Amino acid sequence: MDMKVCDLGDIEIADPEVDFVKVRRQVATLPNMPILLGGDHSVTIPILQGQRERYKDLRLGVLWVDAHPDLCDFFDGSKLSHANTMRRALEFGIETHDVCMVGLRSWEDQEIDLIENGGIHVYTAADVAERGIRNVADSVYNILNDCDAVHISLDIDCLDPSVAPGTGIPEFGGLTSREALTLIKGMQDLPLVGLDVVEIAPPLDPSEATVFAGLKIIMEYIAVIARKKQGKS
Numbered sequence: 507m508d509m510k511v512c513d514l515g516d517i518e519i520a521d522p523e524v525d526f527v528k529v530r531r532q533v534a535t536l537p538n539m540p541i542l543l544g545g546d547h548s549v550t551i552p553i554l555q556g557q558r559e560r561y562k563d564l565r566l567g568v569l570w571v572d573a574h575p576d577l578c579d580f581f582d583g584s585k586l587s588h589a590n591t592m593r594r595a596l597e598f599g600i601e602t603h604d605v606c607m608v609g610l611r612s613w614e615d616q617e618i619d620l621i622e623n624g625g626i627h628v629y630t631a632a633d634v635a636e637r638g639i640r641n642v643a644d645s646v647y648n649i650l651n652d653c654d655a656v657h658i659s660l661d662i663d664c665l666d667p668s669v670a671p672g673t674g675i676p677e678f679g680g681l682t683s684r685e686a687l688t689l690i691k692g693m694q695d696l697p698l699v700g701l702d703v704v705e706i707a708p709p710l711d712p713s714e715a716t717v718f719a720g721l722k723i724i725m726e727y728i729a730v731i732a733r734k735k736q737g738k739s
């Protein structure tokens with residue numbers, strides 16, 4: 507089908523305090539659906555801010571696919587690090603009950619209360635292994651289907667390091683590549699409004715398997731959008 511994908515280039519992040527504003531503005535004002543590539547997961551702070559602005563009167567849900575919840579208030583002396591992303595998002599108006607996290611398997615002490623009692627829907631990597639990805643994807647779909655707009659943020663470390671080793675903090679016991687693709691496809695009928703794929707680190711990825719994993723995930727997302735436009739399942 508006729509679908510155009512356009513590369514809008516790079517945004518240099520030298521100082522998050524200053525440069526995140528550029529990312530937020532871009533996302534808030536783009537005429538079309540953004541697909542963004544990190545960078546570390548901190549870049550999703552202005553991405554979600556931009557989406558919040560763009561869909562300001564609507565209920566914005568987030569599918570967060572990651573080994574980590576990134577719910578730290580402070581991390582490494584910063585409020586804008588890769589471990590603070592979802593915590594900041596909750597401060598600018600994304601509601602905990604509209605967030606689904608899939609693939610979690612590592613967290614900090616300061617994150618546990620929010621994970622257990624904050625109202626976020628959490629599906630650990632172990633849950634996926636035990637329940638099966640179809641079952642988890644159906645649950646996530648049913649929750650996010652109450653939202654008017656849904657953004658997907660995918661940290662490549664959601665995948666097991668055996669398939670995607672080229673990332674800053676590889677965590678054993680992750681999702682399989684098939685599980686990740688099935689999860690994305692399972693969101694097809696949601697009101698999807700954007701995707702970011704983060705934490706791919708080419709210097710740590712000599713085989714380039716991780717780069718290709720990210721590429722496949724983006725292509726699956728584009729295929730989902732194309733099928734949606736065609737009204738196919």
Ligand SMILES: [Mn+2]
Nearest residue numbers: 573574661663
């Ligand atoms: Mn992570």
